[in-house]
Amino acid sequence: MARLGLLLAACALMSCGDARDEGLGGQVAGLLLGGGAEAPAPQSLNVTEDDLLSNPGTYMRVNVRDHNRWETMVRAGSNGTRTTWIDGQSITVTEENGIVVATRGLPRDMMGAEATATWNAIRAGGGMVQRQVDFLDDQDQILARVLQCRIVSEGSDPVTRLQRTYPASRFKEECSGEGLSLTNIYWLNPSGRMIRSLQAVSPDAGYLQIDVF
Amino acid sequence: MKRAVFLVSSAMTLVLGTGSFAQEVPPTYSLYGTPGLLEMPVATTAEEGTLAGTLSYRDGLFQAVLNYQLTNRLSGTMRYGIVDLYNDFETSVIENELERGFDLKYQLVEEGTYVPAIAIGLRDFLTPGRFQSEYVVATKSIGDNLTVTGGIGWGEMGTHGGFDNPISSRADRPVFDETDPDGQLGSDQWFAGDAAFFGGLDYQINDRWGVLAEYSSIAYDPAPNAPAISADSPYSFGVTYRPRDAVQLSFAALNGQELAISGSFFLNANNRPSLSGFETAPVPINARSASARQTTTWDRSATPEAALRSALTATLAIEGLTLTGMEMTDRTARVRFINTRYRSNAQAMGRAARMMTQVMPGAIEIFILEVEARGIGLSSVRVARSDLEALENRPGAAATLFANAAFAAAGDDAALIPAQDDTAAFSWGISPYFALNAFGGDGSLSADAGLRLEASYQFSPQLILSAAVAQSAVRFDAEDPEPDSTPDLQNVRTDGRFYGDDGVPVLESLALTHYGRPGGDLYSRVSVGYLERMFGGISTELLWKPVESRFGLGAELNHVAQRDSDMGFGFGEYDYETTTGHLSAYYDLGNGYHTQIDLGRYLAGDWGATLRLDREYENGVRIGAYVSQTDTSYEDFGDGSYNKGIVIAIPQDFLTGQPNRDNYGTTLRTRVGDGGARLNVDGRLYDVVRDAHQADLSDTWGRFWR
Numbered sequence: 001m002a003r004l005g006l007l008l009a010a011c012a013l014m015s016c017g018d019a020r021d022e023g024l025g026g027q028v029a030g031l032l033l034g035g036g037a038e039a040p041a042p043q044s045l046n047v048t049e050d051d052l053l054s055n056p057g058t059y060m061r062v063n064v065r066d067h068n069r070w071e072t073m074v075r076a077g078s079n080g081t082r083t084t085w086i087d088g089q090s091i092t093v094t095e096e097n098g099i100v101v102a103t104r105g106l107p108r109d110m111m112g113a114e115a116t117a118t119w120n121a122i123r124a125g126g127g128m129v130q131r132q133v134d135f136l137d138d139q140d141q142i143l144a145r146v147l148q149c150r151i152v153s154e155g156s157d158p159v160t161r162l163q164r165t166y167p168a169s170r171f172k173e174e175c176s177g178e179g180l181s182l183t184n185i186y187w188l189n190p191s192g193r194m195i196r197s198l199q200a201v202s203p204d205a206g207y208l209q210i211d212v213f
Numbered sequence: 214m215k216r217a218v219f220l221v222s223s224a225m226t227l228v229l230g231t232g233s234f235a236q237e238v239p240p241t242y243s244l245y246g247t248p249g250l251l252e253m254p255v256a257t258t259a260e261e262g263t264l265a266g267t268l269s270y271r272d273g274l275f276q277a278v279l280n281y282q283l284t285n286r287l288s289g290t291m292r293y294g295i296v297d298l299y300n301d302f303e304t305s306v307i308e309n310e311l312e313r314g315f316d317l318k319y320q321l322v323e324e325g326t327y328v329p330a331i332a333i334g335l336r337d338f339l340t341p342g343r344f345q346s347e348y349v350v351a352t353k354s355i356g357d358n359l360t361v362t363g364g365i366g367w368g369e370m371g372t373h374g375g376f377d378n379p380i381s382s383r384a385d386r387p388v389f390d391e392t393d394p395d396g397q398l399g400s401d402q403w404f405a406g407d408a409a410f411f412g413g414l415d416y417q418i419n420d421r422w423g424v425l426a427e428y429s430s431i432a433y434d435p436a437p438n439a440p441a442i443s444a445d446s447p448y449s450f451g452v453t454y455r456p457r458d459a460v461q462l463s464f465a466a467l468n469g470q471e472l473a474i475s476g477s478f479f480l481n482a483n484n485r486p487s488l489s490g491f492e493t494a495p496v497p498i499n500a501r502s503a504s505a506r507q508t509t510t511w512d513r514s515a516t517p518e519a520a521l522r523s524a525l526t527a528t529l530a531i532e533g534l535t536l537t538g539m540e541m542t543d544r545t546a547r548v549r550f551i552n553t554r555y556r557s558n559a560q561a562m563g564r565a566a567r568m569m570t571q572v573m574p575g576a577i578e579i580f581i582l583e584v585e586a587r588g589i590g591l592s593s594v595r596v597a598r599s600d601l602e603a604l605e606n607r608p609g610a611a612a613t614l615f616a617n618a619a620f621a622a623a624g625d626d627a628a629l630i631p632a633q634d635d636t637a638a639f640s641w642g643i644s645p646y647f648a649l650n651a652f653g654g655d656g657s658l659s660a661d662a663g664l665r666l667e668a669s670y671q672f673s674p675q676l677i678l679s680a681a682v683a684q685s686a687v688r689f690d691a692e693d694p695e696p697d698s699t700p701d702l703q704n705v706r707t708d709g710r711f712y713g714d715d716g717v718p719v720l721e722s723l724a725l726t727h728y729g730r731p732g733g734d735l736y737s738r739v740s741v742g743y744l745e746r747m748f749g750g751i752s753t754e755l756l757w758k759p760v761e762s763r764f765g766l767g768a769e770l771n772h773v774a775q776r777d778s779d780m781g782f783g784f785g786e787y788d789y790e791t792t793t794g795h796l797s798a799y800y801d802l803g804n805g806y807h808t809q810i811d812l813g814r815y816l817a818g819d820w821g822a823t824l825r826l827d828r829e830y831e832n833g834v835r836i837g838a839y840v841s842q843t844d845t846s847y848e849d850f851g852d853g854s855y856n857k858g859i860v861i862a863i864p865q866d867f868l869t870g871q872p873n874r875d876n877y878g879t880t881l882r883t884r885v886g887d888g889g890a891r892l893n894v895d896g897r898l899y900d901v902v903r904d905a906h907q908a909d910l911s912d913t914w915g916r917f918w919r
Contacts, residue, residue, distance in 0.1 A: 079500040079605050090493035094606050102606035104494030104919065107487075107870075111918055112606045132608040138485035139831040140557060140913040142611045204488050 045088040047072045049162050052213045059213045060085050062093060064106070066206030098186065098194025098212060100201065108204035111136050121151040122171050122186060131175065135202050147182075149175035159187050159196045161211055166195060175200075241415050241423060241453055242461055242477040244269040245336065245344075246278025247290055247316060250413040250427040251449045251465050251473070253370070255362045256332035256352035258320050261285045262482040262830065264861075269475030271467055273297040273442045279859070279881065280316075281836055283828060289838075290316035291859050291881060296343070297441040301391075306441040313883040315339050329353035335403065336370070340393035343440055346370035346431075347404045348411075363412035366430045367404050373432035373447050375407030391438045394847045396855050396883060425451040429468070444468035480863075482834035487870025490919070492555075495532075495563070498570045498605045505575025506599065510543040516574055521546075522632050528568040533872070534561055537585055537636075537674065538629030546573050547581035549590055549629055554872045556833055556864050557913035558584050558905045562594055566601055573598075583623045584905040587728040587896065588674030589736060590623025591905035592760040605918075615914050620761050620907040622733040641668035646683065650709065650885060659710055662686050665721070675728050679895075681721040689716025694778055694786075699887075702845060703775070703789050705747065705816040706885045711778045712746050719780035721746055726896060734759045736898050745893040746780060748773040748816070750790075756898040761907045763801035765899055770794035771892050773816075791818055793892060799899050801908045805829050807837075809899075816890040819843035823856075823889065831912040833864035833876070841889030856889035858882035 052059050052072075060073040062085075073085035076092060082101060084094040091105035099115035111134040121127035129149050137143040150173070157170035168187040175182050182200035189195050197210045240257045243249030246267035248257050259265065259282040267278040275295040282288045294312040299305075314337035324330035329351040337344040350364030367378070368386065378384050386406025393399070409430035417423040427449045433442040446469030454462045461477040480486075518541055525548065526536045533554025540547040546569060552561035562582045569580050578598050583590045596618050604610035647662045663686040669679040694711045697704050713719040724742030731737050736756045743749040750773030758765035771794055775787040795813030802808055811823040821843025829835045837860040847855075862878035865871075903909050 077497040077499055079498055079602060082606060084497040084606075086494065092494040092497065094497070105492070107491060108489050109919065111915070112608045112610050114608055134608045134610070136489040136915050136919055138483060138488065140489075140915045141831060142609075142915045144608060 045072045045074065053162060053164075056213060060093070061211045061213070062087070062091075063209040064091070064206070065209060066204075093208065093210070095210075098188075098197060098210075099184075100197075100199045100208065100210070103201050103205065103208075106201060106205035108202040109136060110134070110201045110205075111142060118149065118151060118173060121149075121173075122188065123192070126150075126152045126171070133177075145177045145180050147175040147177040147180065149173050157187065161196075168195060241425065242267055242280070242463075242475075244271065244276065244463070244465070244473055244475050245290075245316075246276060246292060246475075246477070247280050247288070247318065250362060250415060250425050251451050251463075251467060252429055252431055253362070253364070253366075253411045253413060253427055254318065254332070254334055254336070254348060254350055255360070255415070256320060256322075256330035256350045256364075257324075257360065258282060258286065258288060258318075258330075258332070259479075260481055260483070262484075262834075264480045264482065264836065265477050267475055267477040269463075269473065271442070271465075271471050271473035274440060279861075283836075286320040288316075288318045290314075290318075292316070292337070294344075298343070299435055299437060299439055299441050301437050303435055303437055312343060314342060314344060324352070324354065336368075338399060338403070340395065340397045340399040341389065341391060342399060342402075343389070343438070344369050345389075345399060345402055350411075358417045360415045361412075362415070363410065365408050366411055367406060367408050368402065369433075370411065370430050371407045371409040372434050373409055373430045373444075375409040375430075378404075378406060378408050380404055389436070389438065394855075396857060421455050423453040425449075425453065425463075425465070427451075443470065445470055482830045482832070482836070485832055485867055487867060490866060490872070491870035492872040492919075495567050495919070496528075496571060498567055498601055500570070500602045500605075501575045501598075506578075508574075508576040511574035511576040518630070521572060521574075522630065524572045525568065526632050528572055529565060532561070532564040532568060534565055534568075536632040538626075538631050540624070540628045540630065541577070543576055545579040545581060546577045547583065547593070547624055547629070549583040549585050549623070551585050553874065555916075556866050556872065556874055557916040559910045559913045560872075560916035560919055562910075563917035563919065566596060570598065570601060581624065585623075585674070586901050586904070587677075589728050589730045589902075590626065591902055592907070592910075593621050593623045594910070595619040595621070610918055611915050614917065615911065620910070622760050623730070626730075636671065636674050638671040639668070641666065643667075649879075659688075661688055663688075676725070677727075678723075678725050680723040682718050683713065683721050684718045685713060685716070688714040691715045702819075702887050703787075703791075703817045705775065705789075705887050706890045707887050708778065709747060709885060712776075713778075713780045715779055719746075720782070721780070722895070724895075728896075728898075728901075731755075736902050738896065738898050740894055740896070743776065743782075744771075744773065744895075747776055748892055749776055749784065750774055752892060752894045754898050756902060758799070758899065758902050758906065763803070763908050765799040765903070767797040767799065767899060768794070769797070769813075769897075771894070773892060791816060793818075795823075795891070797899070799903075801903075805831070811891075815841075815843055815888065816892060817845070817887045819845040819888050821845075821889060823891075825860075827860070829912075832867055833862070834867060835860070835862040835878075837861075843888045845888035856882070856886055 062071045062073055071087035073087045076084045076086035082094055082096045084092050086092045094102040096115040097119045099118055101113045101115050103109045113133040114131050117129035121129050131147045131149055133145050135143045152172050154170040154172050159166045159168045168189055171186045173184040185198045186194055187196040195212050199208050201208055240248040242265055244252055247254055248259055249255050261282055263282045265280040269276045276292055278292045280290045292314040295309050296312050298307045298310050300307055316336045318332055318334035320332045322331040331351045333349050336346040346366055346368035348364050348366040348370050352360055352362045354360050383405040386402055411428055411430035413427035415425050429447045433444040448469055449467040451463050451465035459479045463475045465473040467473050522539050529536045529550055535551040538549040552558055555561040565582055566580050580596050582594045600614055600617050604614055643666050646665045650659050663684050665681055665683045667681045669677055671677050692711055694708045722743050724740050724744050726740040729737040734757055738754040740752040744752055752771040754769045756767040772792045774784045775789040777783040777786040793814050793816050795811040797811045799809050805828055807827040807829055809825040814820050823839055823841040825837055825839035827835055827837030839858055841856040859881040862876040865873040865875045
């Protein structure tokens with residue numbers, strides 16, 4: 001975060017073209033720098049439960065299950081319908097309608113993915129879709145995997161977090177492709193927004209549990 | 214956050230089967246450091262790309278072996294052995310003689326349901342090979358845990374229970390000749406003389422433990438200059454233990470009487486321990502608004518170029534990139550930077566491009582990325598900002614961006630506005646060093662370790678004064694060079710053991726180097742001073758290497774004098790001056806193979822050629838071999854005409870996962886002779902330049918988006 005903080009501080013001081021007009025500059029600089037120019041400590045973000053609950057749309061909590069790590073993430077930027085979230089140290093997660101389409105900073109990142117078909121199937125209450133997911137292999141080559149996925153609705157399953165319970169409906173996405181099989185679970189609130197998910201990144205990075213506040 | 218909510222889902226599977234991520238456990242390695250039983254080979258091969266280092270000991274024979282599985286079928290081995298030998302008359306034993314050897318093995322038939330794997334091999338096949346053997350071997354798995362091996366061996370492997378050679382035309386094998394020239398192909402010996410059967414069983418009890426039983430056809434018969442190893446019985450038994458997948462330990466009872474131990478350590482160039490790396494995430498693309506994308510110019514008074522340069526300098530510095538110059542038009546930004554952090558220049562470019570999206574005005578649609586090294590722009594890669602925005606985190610983004618990018622020679626230096634006012638810089642550091650040298654015809658192996666102080670002062674990005682002072686911790690015998698036994702051939706390398714052994718700090722190098730780019734695809738280097746431990750003078754080099762070509766041509770011309778062995782400033786001790794130089798051709802053969810041919814005059818005045826072949830993995834692991842042959846005759850100068858060696862380089866980030874441009878590397882030579890010796894000058898152009906050229910960039914282009 002010191003890196004990003006420094007970047008934003010540099011931009012704030014030196015007129016960085018469009019940077020100040022776009023989402024990243026204002027939002028993250030405000031969050032990280034508190035309006036000042038000093039970079040925050042390069043550690044996890046100190047976000048209280050109250051912060052999480054009282055700023056909807058601002059924070060994401062991610063459990064990197066294989067590393068037994070919990071991270072609080074803030075928006076680092078958006079590109080079209082996709083938003084990239086960054087934690088206090090080194091990881092970014094990019095999602096589209098809550099579906100993870102990329103990660104960076106994990107031992108085996110998801111380099112890129114499509115999510116539109118899955119999202120449409122969820123909105124339709126289920127269906128079969130095909131998705132491509134790219135990984136970076138040990139030879140620095142992109143390893144593309146085409147997955148056949150079945151999305152089914154699993155009915156109502158309220159989400160409880162921070163002593164509060166939210167109504168939600170649960171969807172399961174089972175995918176398989178060459179040498180790869182995975183299952184994602186999504187929880188959507190009544191207005192159709194994803195509030196929790198358990199999503200596969202890659203064989204070496206495992207699953208992320210994501211709570212969107 | 215209640216983790217219990219997810220207990221139900223913790224049984225979910227994320228499985229990759231036999232895909233690219235799968236790692237195989239290597240086969241059992243023998244005391245000779247190759248896939249085998251205890252001393253005999255098997256037909257099984259290691260996984261392609263496996264490097265195995267083995268240390269083994271039995272009474273009278275210590276071996277340090279490097280085995281490399283080049284392809285699925287072909288493997289090569291280099292071996293140093295410290296062996297006890299009978300003398301010329303078998304009357305006594307000479308202890309601890311250093312031997313080197315090379316093996317080759319080729320798997321003819323892969324194992325099938327009913328068919329065993331079959332391989333043919335040569336052990337210690339260069340003269341004078343004390344362990345020289347040839348074999349054909351078959352290995353078959355029975356069930357998951359048991360393998361059975363049977364084979365027929367010649368040479369050393371035909372000495373126990375030997376019978377007449379089934380290849381009747383090769384009934385007699387020439388007797389081992391101690392005086393055979395070093396390192397020649399001993400093909401008149403191959404598959405000649407008596408043959409013998411060998412075989413054995415390898416049973417894996419579980420993933421960690423295995424047992425071996427072997428019937429050996431090596432008798433270790435006493436003979437003049439033969440290894441003094443006792444082997445009364447052909448039966449040997451062993452236990453193998455793998456505390457980790459990458460380590461094998463063996464304990465054996467050999468020939469019914471001898472104990473032996475070995476340890477093998479594996480690394481597979483295809484399986485990076487650091488996976489795809491542990492570096493921190495990049496800053497994401499800052500996508501422009503639709504209106505910003507429409508603009509075709511930008512307000513230079515509101516956003517002056519100087520401010521953009523300052524901002525980009527600061528942002529690139531976060532990524533370990535040093536901005537050196539920038540040129541802007543209404544729609545393009547050309548940036549030149551030094552990559553100090555990432556092994557992959559493609560990754561450095563990806564990071565730079567993302568930072569540019571944070572800084573550059575919306576009208577800037579074209580990014581031209583130029584990596585600089587040693588003060589020269591190495592290439593230019595032109596990418597469209599709208600491509601970056603459209604492709605970020607999309608499947609196939611790397612391939613599409615590569616296809617859309619334009620690769621060319623770096624642009625005009627003069628049009629760049631420097632990002633720094635003062636480019637003078639001083640740097641220094643102290644580090645430990647370790648070196649292993651095989652000097653001269655007597656083949657003694659000497660180790661050296663100590664501390665090295667390095668310093669450099671950069672007058673300008675192209676002009677650098679550098680120096681290195683070393684203090685050995687182990688060499689202070691202060692021996693003087695001995696009278697030259699081959700006065701017609703200058704001791705350009707064999708006296709190396711007398712250099713820097715006085716116990717005081719010595720000047721390893723002190724040189725002024727200038728790098729330049731006299732033409733679009735031409736690169737130059739001039740180095741003057743104390744260029745290396747043994748020579749000082751002037752070294753010049755010119756390289757032609759188009760960015761998009763796999764082919765390069767170089768010319769090097771040096772005039773040097775041999776330094777005094779005290780490694781001070783003097784040249785009087787030897788009074789030897791020479792002109793040396795080469796024409797070099799470099800070619801990237803594709804599929805990870807690179808070759809280099811050098812023709813020219815070597816340090817001792819001998820004329821000849823060096824051929825080098827490298828297997829380079831995209832992740833930077835490199836294993837190469839070279840041979841030099843010059844007109845120096847064996848009859849006149851002994852083991853001087855012919856130099857060969859193995860070069861290994863493993864990028865630090867391969868092991869640590871942390872971004873870094875350094876390598877762990879070494880050159881293993883059989884011996885350092887005076888023939889075929891080249892000047893050890895620092896910073897030869899080809900390796901500097903090719904790193905940012907199209908072929909090398911494409912090797913790691915997957916990292917652009919990381």
